[in-house]
Amino acid sequence: MAIKRAKGLNISIEGLTLADAVRAIQRAEGNFDCFGTAIVYCDQADCCWRFACLTT
Secondary structure (H helix, E strand, O other), rough: OOHHHHHHOOOOOOOOOOHHHHHHHHHHHOOOOOOOOOOOOOOOOOOHHHHHHOOO
């Protein structure tokens, strides 16, 4: 999912960790770049990365 979204946004995520790649995508989409930083609770209910974020 990250590769497809990055290509759609015309950003390179090559060489990045999954967390850094998702944060780059979040920034490019104008969202909070918070992937992987939540501990137990996340207030970004509409984020498409939410499940992966909370289980990573």
